[in-house]
Amino acid sequence: MAQQKVLVIDDEPDIRELLEITLLRMGLDTATAGSVKEGLLAIQSFKPDLCLTDMKLPDGTGLDIVRYIQREYAHVPVAVITAFGSMESAVEALKAGAYDFVSKPVDLSKLRDLVQTALTLSGQVSSPTGQSASGGSSSEGNSIIGQSDAIKRLNATIAKLARSQAPVFIHGESGSGKELVANEIHKLSPRATGAFVPVNCGAIPENLMESEFFGHKKGSFTGAVEDKKGLFQAAHRGTLFLDEVADLPLGMQVKLLRAIQEKAIKPVGGTEELPVDIRILSATHKDLEKAVEDGGFRQDLYYRLNVIKLDVPPLHARGGDIQLLANFFLKLIAKRWELPEIFLSAEAMEALNAYPFPGNVRELENILERASTLCEDNMIQPFDLQLPNVSPVVKTTEAMQAKISAHPDWQAQPSVDDEKNQILDALEQTRWNRTAAAKQLGMTFRQLRYRIKKYDLDDAG
Numbered sequence: 001m002a003q004q005k006v007l008v009i010d011d012e013p014d015i016r017e018l019l020e021i022t023l024l025r026m027g028l029d030t031a032t033a034g035s036v037k038e039g040l041l042a043i044q045s046f047k048p049d050l051c052l053t054d055m056k057l058p059d060g061t062g063l064d065i066v067r068y069i070q071r072e073y074a075h076v077p078v079a080v081i082t083a084f085g086s087m088e089s090a091v092e093a094l095k096a097g098a099y100d101f102v103s104k105p106v107d108l109s110k111l112r113d114l115v116q117t118a119l120t121l122s123g124q125v126s127s128p129t130g131q132s133a134s135g136g137s138s139s140e141g142n143s144i145i146g147q148s149d150a151i152k153r154l155n156a157t158i159a160k161l162a163r164s165q166a167p168v169f170i171h172g173e174s175g176s177g178k179e180l181v182a183n184e185i186h187k188l189s190p191r192a193t194g195a196f197v198p199v200n201c202g203a204i205p206e207n208l209m210e211s212e213f214f215g216h217k218k219g220s221f222t223g224a225v226e227d228k229k230g231l232f233q234a235a236h237r238g239t240l241f242l243d244e245v246a247d248l249p250l251g252m253q254v255k256l257l258r259a260i261q262e263k264a265i266k267p268v269g270g271t272e273e274l275p276v277d278i279r280i281l282s283a284t285h286k287d288l289e290k291a292v293e294d295g296g297f298r299q300d301l302y303y304r305l306n307v308i309k310l311d312v313p314p315l316h317a318r319g320g321d322i323q324l325l326a327n328f329f330l331k332l333i334a335k336r337w338e339l340p341e342i343f344l345s346a347e348a349m350e351a352l353n354a355y356p357f358p359g360n361v362r363e364l365e366n367i368l369e370r371a372s373t374l375c376e377d378n379m380i381q382p383f384d385l386q387l388p389n390v391s392p393v394v395k396t397t398e399a400m401q402a403k404i405s406a407h408p409d410w411q412a413q414p415s416v417d418d419e420k421n422q423i424l425d426a427l428e429q430t431r432w433n434r435t436a437a438a439k440q441l442g443m444t445f446r447q448l449r450y451r452i453k454k455y456d457l458d459d460a461g
């Protein structure tokens with residue numbers, strides 16, 4: 001592979017030299033420029049794979065370089081070098097499309113990490129597969145399904161954001177696919193070979209949070225019997241996804257802000273700061289701006305996480321996608337439960353299209369999962385969907401009503417334990433004759449078979 005080329009733009013000769021030496025030692029070809037004007041000329045003639053630019057230049061700013069490259073050479077990553085503590089200009093550069101930033105005095109090991117990741121990104125362009133081989137957390141087909149304009153726009157934005165290190169705040173209703181979006185950004189990014197580490201901030205007890213995030217040293221508190229790495233270290237060179245970020249307690253917010261700004265963490269009971277190279281994506285279905293106003297969320301952290309905001313549209317705003325998603329999930333369900341393929345009747349599809357889906361894509365999947373166990377002859381009918389208010393589009397005939405009320409699953413659902421015990425009892429009474437047990441339970445053979453799998457009762461007999 002040809003030697004990769006890095007252009008350094010800085011008006012201070014000492015810094016130019018320091019950066020050049022570091023880059024040369026990494027085996028890279030370098031060129032330097034001392035102003036915006038020289039920089040733009042060098043970009044055209046040297047054609048770098050990566051550009052590092054100071055923010056403050058004699059005839060302009062690093063943003064001029066970022067904008068020019070965005071316009072003319074969008075595939076070339078640009079990182080900016082910012083003055084110490086000047087977070088605002090770093091954020092501004094990221095918003096303008098900069099790949100990442102380093103602050104002065106430049107920490108050379110962080111710079112090397114940055115250059116390496118950025119050049120992977122440049123490399124991806126020459127081998128335009130884009131997709132990475134690893135990094136997905138789910139094996140069940142995890143790209144974002146949808147043909148609606150809203151999803152097309154979302155996918156285009158994701159592809160763009162994958163090429164940056166900027167923190168992204170993902171906002172959307174519950175179940176709309178925020179984690180899926182975060183995972184997709186990771187998979188398309190140069191960090192795809194690292195881990196995608198999702199964390200539900202609302203699920204970690206407050207007193208364990210610091211240790212969960214940053215790890216701890218042996219003996220640092222009762223129960224710390226050995227050194228333990230935290231989530232930040234697990235996400236090193238990968239992506240940390242902070243889900244339900246609005247639920248972070250204020251004390252932890254301060255520590256998180258510090259870790260993000262310093263790009264370093266200190267394990268509980270440790271004395272040394274450890275550098276970490278992570279990208280942070282965050283999400284919540286709550287109104288974070290309001291949480292800031294109410295004093296429940298720190299403004300400085302909000303500002304740091306929300307460099308770029310990405311809205312995930314609710315399912316009801318995605319037009320024809322409901323059908324696409326429904327077919328996708330039905331195939332998935334059939335595969336998961338080893339069932340023959342299941343279809344939706346035209347009326348059932350109509351009912352789904354008319355339903356508002358307050359629980360979004362997750363609700364659609366749950367509805368279909370349940371309907372798959374209820375339906376007869378592999379065909380889902382409107383009443384199998386058990387939609388809270390059967391839509392007026394679907395005319396419920398009297399005969400249909402009778403069928404609905406006679407349907408065992410239409411009545412109040414027994415609790416999982418009750419149901420499991422009832423099934424076990426019936427199976428034992430019939431000596432595991434499933435046809436007889438199903439009859440005794442008033443369900444079809446297929447419904448019983450599904451529940452046996454679901455409750456993992458196969459081995460119980």
Ligand SMILES: Nc1ncnc2c1ncn2[C@@H]1O[C@H](COP(=O)(O)OP(=O)(O)OP(=O)(O)O)[C@@H](O)[C@H]1O
Nearest residue numbers: 143144145173174175176177178179180285361362
């Ligand atoms: N467009 C889509 N294509 C395929 N699957 C999807 C799509 N959107 C969401 N899903 C699936 O729906 C489920 C819910 O998505 P996800 O967990 O990402 O939602 P979320 O917005 O993070 O939810 P919460 O607010 O509860 O954290 C997941 O199983 C996800 O894979």
